[in-house]
Amino acid sequence: MEVKSNENESFRLVYEEVFPVVMRVAYHVTYNMDVSEDICQEAFIRFFERDIEFKSVDEAKYWLIRVTKNLAINVVKRKSREKAMVDKIKKAPKVPIRSGEEVLISSETKTLVREAVEKLPEKLKSVLVLKEYADLNYKQIAKILRISESNVKVRVHRARKMLESMLDREEIDVS
Amino acid sequence: MCLDDQILNTYLDGELVEPWRTQVEEHLTYCNACKSRFEQLQSLHYLVSSSRLEDQEIEDHSKKVYQFIENNYISKKKRGFFSRDFRIKTPTLLAVAAAFIVIFVGALLINPKGAAQTDQLIPRVNVAEEGRVVQVKATDGLTVAQILDNFSLEEILKYLDSRGYEVDLRLKGLIPIDSVDNLL
Numbered sequence: 554m555e556v557k558s559n560e561n562e563s564f565r566l567v568y569e570e571v572f573p574v575v576m577r578v579a580y581h582v583t584y585n586m587d588v589s590e591d592i593c594q595e596a597f598i599r600f601f602e603r604d605i606e607f608k609s610v611d612e613a614k615y616w617l618i619r620v621t622k623n624l625a626i627n628v629v630k631r632k633s634r635e636k637a638m639v640d641k642i643k644k645a646p647k648v649p650i651r652s653g654e655e656v657l658i659s660s661e662t663k664t665l666v667r668e669a670v671e672k673l674p675e676k677l678k679s680v681l682v683l684k685e686y687a688d689l690n691y692k693q694i695a696k697i698l699r700i701s702e703s704n705v706k707v708r709v710h711r712a713r714k715m716l717e718s719m720l721d722r723e724e725i726d727v728s
Numbered sequence: 729m730c731l732d733d734q735i736l737n738t739y740l741d742g743e744l745v746e747p748w749r750t751q752v753e754e755h756l757t758y759c760n761a762c763k764s765r766f767e768q769l770q771s772l773h774y775l776v777s778s779s780r781l782e783d784q785e786i787e788d789h790s791k792k793v794y795q796f797i798e799n800n801y802i803s804k805k806k807r808g809f810f811s812r813d814f815r816i817k818t819p820t821l822l823a824v825a826a827a828f829i830v831i832f833v834g835a836l837l838i839n840p841k842g843a844a845q846t847d848q849l850i851p852r853v854n855v856a857e858e859g860r861v862v863q864v865k866a867t868d869g870l871t872v873a874q875i876l877d878n879f880s881l882e883e884i885l886k887y888l889d890s891r892g893y894e895v896d897l898r899l900k901g902l903i904p905i906d907s908v909d910n911l912l
Contacts, residue, residue, distance in 0.1 A: 561802055564802070568790075568794060568797075572786070572790045572793070572794075573783060573786045573790065576781065576786045576789060576790065577780060577781050577786070580781045581780070581781065586785075586789070589789075590789045590792070590793060593789070593793055594793045594796060594797070597793065597797055598797060598801060601797060601801050601802070602801070658775060658778050658779065662775070662779070663778075663779040666775055666776055666779035667779055670776065670779075681776070684741070685773070685776050685777045685780070686777070686780045686781070690741070690742075690743065691741070691743050706734065706737075706738055706743065707734070709737060709738075709741065710733060710734040710737045710738075713733075713737060713769065713772060713773070713776075714733065716772065716776060717768075717772055720772070720775075
């Protein structure tokens with residue numbers, strides 16, 4: 554189904570489906586709700602005003618995710634430049650979880666994981682956020698970030714490796 | 729260690745293609761070390777993924793942003809030609825149709841190939857001092873060439889004749905039919 558970005562009906566359709574995804578992407582890059590809201594608003598305004606035709610809702614979604622991710626990364630870059638002077642070094646949080654078991658994670662654990670994701674370098678963070686929070690496959694991520702699929706594969710692996718060491722390997726091990 | 733983390737991660741994401749997928753699957757059934765490492769990676773994935781922003785945390789923001797865009801952009805958008813209501817009364821419509829017909833018929837009555845075009849046949853003619861050599865200058869090249877194409881040689885000659893030019897026509901590069909036959 555073709556999608557015209559400034560046609561009220563298609564806009565509504567895309568908005569309903571894509572807003573939660575881009576909000577998640579923006580949030581897990583910036584970890585700030587207000588900033589994320591502004592970013593998503595900006596992305597959808599651009600989408601509406603550009604008057605672009607997409608082959609499918611998915612194509613529109615990829616476009617929106619790409620714009621959102623770029624806006625979010627820019628915010629983070631600006632923020633980190635501003636914060637560079639007051640560099641606060643947090644101790645790597647420890648997250649105890651038992652392997653192979655699907656336990657409901659506590660809000661503290663959530664916070665720790667989010668802090669770890671926040672610390673990932675930009676390239677790994679983008680890929681990981683799209684993988685874990687936007688529920689996209691390697692091919693889709695490759696398309697959005699304009700990198701190769703094997704590059705996505707490597708970055709997913711490196712991001713997880715880094716997260717694991719940040720979340721303290723000892724604690725994640727089987728108890 | 730038999731399987732590295734990257735392969736396990738790819739397998740975990742459901743992105744490992746055959747035949748490796750089946751091989752990894754089999755390997756995990758008997759290799760405890762790999763199985764336990766796989767479970768660790770699975771837990772990590774679960775842990776990270778479930779730290780996501782929840783749908784209910786997004787809902788209010790979604791409504792707020794939509795409201796903003798609707799008020800400031802969607803409702804302000806000029807209504808498109810086709811989505812507009814056409815409420816023209818029938819007599820008006822008939823009058824418009826009649827006007828169109830008059831315009832069309834009128835256009836057909838006027839002969840397009842009139843004198844106006846012939847005047848443009850040769851826009852500028854320079855006569856040299858001796859009064860013999862006539863130089864025809866096509867000032868706006870393409871346009872003239874296109875116009876000239878619309879006339880047959882006969883018409884051009886007739887026109888020039890009417891203007892009082894003496895025209896000398898010569899054919900060049902002609903080969904007699906006999907010699908063509910010889911060539912073949």
